[in-house]
Amino acid sequence: MRLTVKDNNTPKVSVVMAAYRTEQRYFEESISSILRQTEGDFEFIIVDDGLSSENRDYLRSLHDDRITVLVNDCNIGQSRSVNKAFGVVRGSYIFRMDSDDVSLPDRLKEQIAYMDQNPSLVACGAYARVLGGKRVLPGKHASRNAWLASMFFSNEMIHPTMCLRADVVKQGRVRYDESILYSQDYMMWVNLMEHGDVGIAPDVVLEYRVHEGQITNKKNVEQRRCALRAQLRLFEDSGIHLDGSLAEAHFGLVNALPDDRSSIDEYLRFVHEQSKVLGKDLRSCFLRYRQDSCALSDSP
Structure with a gap:
């Protein structure tokens, strides 16, 4: 099922969010943070992968022609849901957004400017402030090579700050790996690095929610093994x-x-x-x- 309201103009940006069982207040705050962006030339593709009736009612209450809602018939997971959205994006840039984080008002504008200033990049991340505190992620590195080296050991990127050139998606060169249950974001960054340079914009663009039950907090062997696959691929490359x-x-x-x-x-x-x-x-x-x-x- 697809619910869409839009005009015929091609937007500069496609913002992609896949949402499952997100707490309503977090979901509404996350959606609002995109709709209030100072860069308004975007489409917002939201994949409903099993939202609550309250969150679905909230989406129906929004009268914004930049929004497209794709409704899955059943829960298919974040990777498949985002890949589904990738199949309909129209913008020149794709921004990832999680359903419980908050984008700061200038996020789109600042990351677009960074990508325009660095035409060799296929994608960039940026910095995020942990909600409820002052901690900023990821940590700073002395040089680009130091950051690249650190990626062989851990994912040094904050995934919901991802911005990528849409061409690498539209040409079918990158997709989320649907064969792994964890660390799909890590593997996606590695995939992007195989197709060009990846950078980190200098701005804090996101308020990042860390809470109990979040996938990245489940420190189990399977998650670490999935991360190992990304690391070994970097070594191979x-x-x-x-x-x-x-x-x-x-x-x-x-x-x-x-x-x-x-x-x-x-x-x-x-x-x-x-x-x-x-x-x-x-x-x-x-x-x-x-x-x-x-x-x-x-x-x-």
């Missing part, structure tokens, strides 16, 4: 093939698991020898994770 004991050593290092230190040392030597472009920055990341891992292993 850099010409470094990790498998077997080397992949397990990386997994243990990243997750600060009790380890066979000889296998960790073998892994470090191998990657140091193979790495060229990011050698110094990768070594810095290795040392940080190695120290954390050793500290945990040595603790009583």
Whole structure:
């Protein structure tokens, strides 16, 4: 089912949101934050993947011709829902938005300006302030290479700040990986990095909600294994093939698991020898994770 109200003009921006069982007050605040953007030339595609009747009533009450609602017949998950929206986007830029976060008023304008100033980028993220506090994510890095190196160990991007050039989607080059249950955002960033440069705009553009029950707070083995797939793909893209004991050593290092230190040392030597472009920055990341891992292993 598709409910749509729009004119025939092609918008500059397509904002995409997939929504499931979001608390109503968070959902309304999130929707309103997009509708109040200072850059008004956008379409807002919302995929209803199992919203409550109250949230559906709220959407019906909005009389804004920039809104398109796609209603799934059943719950199909965020990745499939967003890919479904990707099939109908019309803008030159695509912005991702989660259904419980708040975009600051100048978000679209600031990230568009950053992309226009950096035409080599296929996508960018930006900074987000954790709601209810002063903490800003992601952490700052000394250089672009230091940030790139950190991506081999953890997802250093705040997913609902994603802005990408629509061409890479319209040409069918990137989609969310529907085969994994967790860390789809991590894999999406890796996918984008395979098609061009990715950057981080210098602005705080989002208020990021962290709450109990959020998918990214479920620290389970499956989630970490999905993240490992993204990390190993980054290594492959850099010409470094990790498998077997080397992949397990990386997994243990990243997750600060009790380890066979000889296998960790073998892994470090191998990657140091193979790495060229990011050698110094990768070594810095290795040392940080190695120290954390050793500290945990040595603790009583």
